[in-house]
Amino acid sequence: MLMQSALLALGATAVAALQPLEVKGQDFINPKTGNRFQIVGMAYQPGGSAGYDPKKKRDPLSDPDICMRDAALLQILGVNAIRVYNLNPDLNHDACASIFNAAGMYMLLDVNSPMPGEALTSYKVYESYYASYLNRTFAVVEAFKDYPNTLAFFSGNEVIDKEETTEFVPSYVRAVTRDLKDYIKRHVKHRPIPVGYSAADVREVLWDSFNYFTCSLQGDEDNLSMGDLFALNSYSWCGDSTFQESSFDKLVEGFEKTPVPVFFSEFGCNTPSPRIFTEIGSIYGPDMYEVFAGGVVYEYTQEANNYGIVNMTEEGPATLMSDFYSLRDQYAKLDFKKLQSLKPKASTPKPVSCSPKLITVDGFQSNFTLPVLPPGAEEIIKNGVSPKPKGKLVEISDWKVKYEVRNADGTVIKDLAVKPLADDEVNGMFFFPPSPLEHELVKFDLLTCEM
Numbered sequence: 233m234l235m236q237s238a239l240l241a242l243g244a245t246a247v248a249a250l251q252p253l254e255v256k257g258q259d260f261i262n263p264k265t266g267n268r269f270q271i272v273g274m275a276y277q278p279g280g281s282a283g284y285d286p287k288k289k290r291d292p293l294s295d296p297d298i299c300m301r302d303a304a305l306l307q308i309l310g311v312n313a314i315r316v317y318n319l320n321p322d323l324n325h326d327a328c329a330s331i332f333n334a335a336g337m338y339m340l341l342d343v344n345s346p347m348p349g350e351a352l353t354s355y356k357v358y359e360s361y362y363a364s365y366l367n368r369t370f371a372v373v374e375a376f377k378d379y380p381n382t383l384a385f386f387s388g389n390e391v392i393d394k395e396e397t398t399e400f401v402p403s404y405v406r407a408v409t410r411d412l413k414d415y416i417k418r419h420v421k422h423r424p425i426p427v428g429y430s431a432a433d434v435r436e437v438l439w440d441s442f443n444y445f446t447c448s449l450q451g452d453e454d455n456l457s458m459g460d461l462f463a464l465n466s467y468s469w470c471g472d473s474t475f476q477e478s479s480f481d482k483l484v485e486g487f488e489k490t491p492v493p494v495f496f497s498e499f500g501c502n503t504p505s506p507r508i509f510t511e512i513g514s515i516y517g518p519d520m521y522e523v524f525a526g527g528v529v530y531e532y533t534q535e536a537n538n539y540g541i542v543n544m545t546e547e548g549p550a551t552l553m554s555d556f557y558s559l560r561d562q563y564a565k566l567d568f569k570k571l572q573s574l575k576p577k578a579s580t581p582k583p584v585s586c587s588p589k590l591i592t593v594d595g596f597q598s599n600f601t602l603p604v605l606p607p608g609a610e611e612i613i614k615n616g617v618s619p620k621p622k623g624k625l626v627e628i629s630d631w632k633v634k635y636e637v638r639n640a641d642g643t644v645i646k647d648l649a650v651k652p653l654a655d656d657e658v659n660g661m662f663f664f665p666p667s668p669l670e671h672e673l674v675k676f677d678l679l680t681c682e683m
């Protein structure tokens with residue numbers, strides 16, 4: 233109790249900050265502690281893809297009241313990272329980034345969006361690679377590079393979504409990775425923010441994709457086009473499955489020698505429903521933690537596709553769904569402290585050299601000559617985006633959640649607020665003692681939860 237109040241007092245007066253993380257071989261590491269960082273992540277897109285609306289000047293990190301509500305709830309779960317898919321670089325994200333920072337959560341950010349002209353397309357990919365598209369991706373980098381809790385950028389999401397899209401897409405995704413890393417190298421002097429691809433789990437083409445994006449290319453200065461990480465959206469663990477039955481064992485086998493961190497950028501199959509999230513034990517346990525740097529649950533808010541754990545209304549009030557409690561019960565079985573104190577692996581496999589021999593699937597691009605920059609892009613990379621969006625942490629004076637949030641049974645959660653952490657502190661289930669046995673009984677009333 234004493235320590236907690238001390239932390240609260242500290243948080244109220246200073247802008248505490250998360251330690252920016254780095255990539256070292258297969259791991260994300262905290263350079264200050266030297267420990268590995270395991271992602272306990274949540275896909276975060278309130279409002280679905282419509283939550284990003286250029287006309288309404290709105291994206292998932294633009295409304296501080298919404299962010300406060302969600303950071304407080306995610307803090308209860310023990311989440312330490314959010315993934316955000318659709319950002320408008322020209323909006324102000326300072327308050328939301330500061331709230332998630334104070335709540336001990338890093339941000340995995342897609343530089344693309346579902347809007348036309350704001351992502352590479354699977355079909356006729358070569359028509360979607362042009363200067364103003366790249367400019368947008370660089371603008372997202374500018375907008376988020378100065379937040380210490382920016383963990384990584386995704387250069388693409390599921391652009392390869394079936395076998396037919398493998399003829400030309402790989403070289404374009406690798407080119408965008410190159411361009412982003414080139415931009416970061418020139419314009420983000422204070423740290424190398426990692427960049428990588430988020431793949432669909434299309435097993436037929438997964439290993440070729442992985443090899444294509446993480447091999448080292450001859451003549452590629454600083455390995456600019458090589459992904460700094462490889463992420464996978466996987467839904468093969470459904471219901472009461474197992475490490476073997478879900479074929480997660482095959483993933484561990486296939487990624488064992490990865491030269492870069494590998495993690496789930498989405499997981500959480502929703503059939504059968506409600507979900508029981510037993511994969512959590514496997515992902516963060518001995519089955520997988522050596523090879524996987526954790527994962528991101530899909531997803532926070534309930535949308536038309538039925539993956540949510542929180543049912544929110546457009547106006548702000550929200551209700552927890554039963555999956556919220558199930559997920560929390562699984563997280564509660566983990567020893568978060570131990571999980572975040574793992575030492576980085578002593579040796580790391582070298583990347584393999586890019587070569588057509590790596591490609592096994594007929595029709596998958598085996599040409600590693602990457603597309604040259606589209607006209608006009610070189611100037612932008614050289615001079616920087618203009619005008620440059622800029623972000624910075626700001627002080628937050630009130631951590632209380634303004635909206636009413638209810639338990640699944642309708643009772644209102646009292647005194648919901650973000651508990652700002654001290655400098656360098658990452659969120660985990662430190663405030664809430666594990667209670668896996670109270671499955672049906674657990675309710676969140678922050679007054680009674682306090683020790």
Ligand SMILES: *[C@@H]1O[C@H](CO)[C@@H](O)[C@H](O)[C@H]1NC(C)=O
Binds near residue numbers: 321322363364371618
């Ligand atoms: C580049 O991005 C900035 C920031 O979003 C924007 O203001 C500018 O108009 C863009 N320039 C081009 C050439 O697309």
Ligand SMILES: *[C@@H]1O[C@H](CO)[C@@H](O)[C@H](O)[C@H]1NC(C)=O
Binds near residue numbers: 455
């Ligand atoms: C960069 O590529 C070279 C081979 O061209 C390789 O030896 C080196 O390990 C790579 N560096 C990283 C950080 O992967």
Ligand SMILES: *[C@@H]1O[C@H](CO)[C@@H](O)[C@H](O)[C@H]1NC(C)=O
Binds near residue numbers: 534543544545
């Ligand atoms: C979510 O809340 C709305 C009311 O705001 C309700 O109509 C809907 O049935 C709820 N959905 C779920 C899945 O609970």
Ligand SMILES: *[C@@H]1O[C@H](CO)[C@@H](O)[C@H](O)[C@H]1NC(C)=O
Binds near residue numbers: 600601603604
């Ligand atoms: C490989 O790709 C590059 C760039 O797209 C292209 O110029 C070249 O002709 C391709 N080579 C082959 C053998 O297809």
